[in-house]
Amino acid sequence: MSALAAARAARAAGRVALTVPQLLAARAAKQPEHVAVTQGSGTLDLAAWQRRTQAVAAGLRAAGIRPGDRVALVYGARDWIAYAAAYTGVLAAGAVAVPLSTRNAAAELDFMLRHSGAAAVLHGPDGVVPAVPIPLVWDPAVVAALPDAEPLPGPGPADPAQILYTSGTTGRPKGVTAVHANLTHGCRLDPPLRRLAHSRQFLHAFPIGTNAGQTMLLNALDAHAGMLATARFAAAHFARLIATHQVGSVFVVPAMAIELLHSGALAEHDTSCVRLFGSTAAALPPAIAAGLAAALPQATIVNYYTSTEAAPTQTSMVFHPDRPGALGKATGGGELRILAVDGTPCPPDTVGEVWLRAAGAARSYHDDPDATRQVFRDGWTRMGDVGRLDADGYLYLADRESDVIKSGADKVSTVAVEAALHEHPDIADAAVLGLPDPVLGSVPAAVLVAARPLTLAEMRAFLTSRLAAHEQPSRLAHVTALPRNAGGKVVKHQLRALFDRPDQEGTP
Template sequence: MNATTVPQLLAARAAAEPAHVAVSQGNNTLDLGTWQARTQAIAAGLRAAGVQAGERVGLLFGAQDWVAYACAYTGVLAAGAVAVPLSTRSAVAELVYMLEHSGATGLLYGPTAQPPDVKTRLCWDSYAVAALPDAEPLPGPGPADAAQILYTSGTTGRPKGVTAAHANLTHGFRLRPPLRPLAHSRQFLHAFPIGTNAGQTMLFNALYAHAGMLVTARFGPDHFARLIERQAVGSVFVVPAMAIELLRSGALERHDMTSVALLGSTAAALPPTVAAGLAAALPRATIVNYYTSTEAAPTQSTVVFEPDRPGALGKVVAGGALRVYDDAGQPCPAGVTGEVWMRCAGTARSYHDDPAATRHVFRDGWTRMGDLGYFDPDGYLYLVDRESDVIKSGADKVSTVAVEAALHEHPEIVEAAVFGLPDPVLGMAPAAALVATRPLSLGEVRRFLATRLAGHEQPSRITHVDELPRNAGGKVVKHRLRALFDREANS
């Protein structure tokens, strides 16, 4: 299969299906013919303004602006420049850092975005972009050229810019495929923010899949379920926090979900009880868990929920591979926990302007996932924990994923996040932040967990919160929860 570029994919599909509606949001729609025309207008405008091939251009668009963002993104790429997708949910200081770190020479931003005060040679609002005249296609980039720098969620430190070439983003795509993904659906629905890996995956679904993208700027369980019912949505994509809200609210029972053939969850592992709840609430749907990272994408593992292996993260697909290595760099046998690596099926990614980190994470086509896990005898991967989240408590190691899964079994616990806190005897001890239907005492929680977890795995402290703090990608930011206990200790 010959490598291709993102502009070539869009041009080929727009020529074949110009009237296909690729993106729908509220009253705004984007068909492929219009997408292609706006892409070329933006590309020509950028070139005329002095943007050169290989230069980086930031894209700051709010959750309401997916149609404008889609055109800006492909326009930047068609100009041969490198797109830097940003989220309006990020703090101003983070946006400034990303623009400066990426070396962005330009910034395109939407009507609901407030651009940060940072020096760029070119800064266009959405009205300036929309006013660009139609133009003929440019020669464009090559498959090996850089296409985007996407910043990681930064849950364990400062965000890192991950560079992807066109050949990486288009791996497995064909200019004229005999069958397109999501062929069972007329539309797929999501509520992921721009500037995240999950959001980029949805953008490429809109570009390539049979189904058109239906996107909502805000996630509310009833609003989301109502969209599914009204539009007879066939494919639905969520993060675990959204899945929990859909189940907790009863929205899946209040609305007609019979159109849903696929529900996919990404960004973090679904707690087994949540996956089982989705399967019961959506008996006609296939429940799928996706496992990847900003560094490893577009390679991913997938698993269809099965009651006899509810916690499995699946097997890798599309030509990639998974390995679990011990500390000596040797493959671990089934049942033995080690470090998870994923092999990219095509062109691997790298960190922007950070060769040391690139050498540490990317090796010979393999990507270090930062997770600990193991294979079962059938080759299914199970996640034990984020390597940085494992709690070393005395002589034991505690998996926060296992403790969180046990807490989710409690009928009055809606969400749970587990992390380590300093302990004068053990060094570190588990603690938990809970979103619950009523205040629970530590004794109640520990009695419930007594038959589910070993003593050293049980939380030594708990706190209650109205909601768990999350980043733009939907992942829990645990250092903010640790600060709650620090404040309690100092009060």
């Protein structure tokens, strides 16, 4: 039975959960000429996507890959078209995809290949020679030469589909397993309306191997608009793509949003076509959201909040000046709660641990039952953040649990301090971290990307009306750019060494 026939039979039987290959087969049969992925001069329509998917699936099975085997996909930022077909081909073979990136360091790739137990590696033209023994390694020429084949019996909705590794900003990356029903939650074989109908294409610059990137790939499969992917993010280039392709939906991380706003690129190009401007991966500073709303008056500015562990459930917040710092409410049938340390629910406006419940199949950690028990409980996912819900159920983040600064008897939110810093007209970007203090235990320090050198006294005067005394940075450092991981998050531990230098300003 083909994937499409199996999906129709499942729907007739009343089962709504689907697999990724079923979604692709159904849409390719109905809209074969729809261009799902565009990058540079290359395009991938649904008919070609389905054809290459089945070729990869049959080739893997013939090479000995069995359902449930893990297959690593190591592709670079220029390889979205090849990666898309390889990814769905692995899934159509019943195997489990392990999306990785050429941006990963060799040691990281080595760890992920070993930890996932990869039985095969498919890679892009940048090439990868695994340091660990892998039974099957296919380069682009081998993948391209695979002949067309008939569809195979596909996986079931409850079968594992992918292992996606976290960013590892606070430790070694963890592999997060998602089943097909998790990835396809909310999707239908023949929806009356498809998402992202603002234009023919949506634009992003997310790397392969990230949760944001995987979300874009599923959008390409299921949304009205096709994916327009760019291998690099530069504000002028990104704005030019918006104008040239008349893009209606744009997706960024906060670092990209900050650069777009401060560069002036949005004003230099015709971006009036944008109707949805979505930011994900971290909280968008309110000052930046307000600036974007002014720069893109036709667009709805949306802040999305999720994690590799919690996806595809998320919160969604349309920016509104009455609630500038809110991250919104859970969407798609999800639910939020705030728990105290002892596990009891917190009343409104009380800060505690943020938990998000998925409406569909929950994820889990690969080969780490202890961590799974700590983070995944009865359909709820511990987000690793502290925050509060107001009386209307809107979420406000206080900080990452690991980033909260305990200064004497006070707790300092780095998110709040960073938001205040972004209000300064000369600050393009900012990160706040805690530094050891012999009296208070820890004190805030700020690392700035600024148009000019700013003194500590000047900053403290600016922040006096915005922050309490214990929230004020006690030291400053200036850099030309903040270090960020592939997902766009600041790698704060790399900033600590800045304050070992004698030229950085601080309190006596």
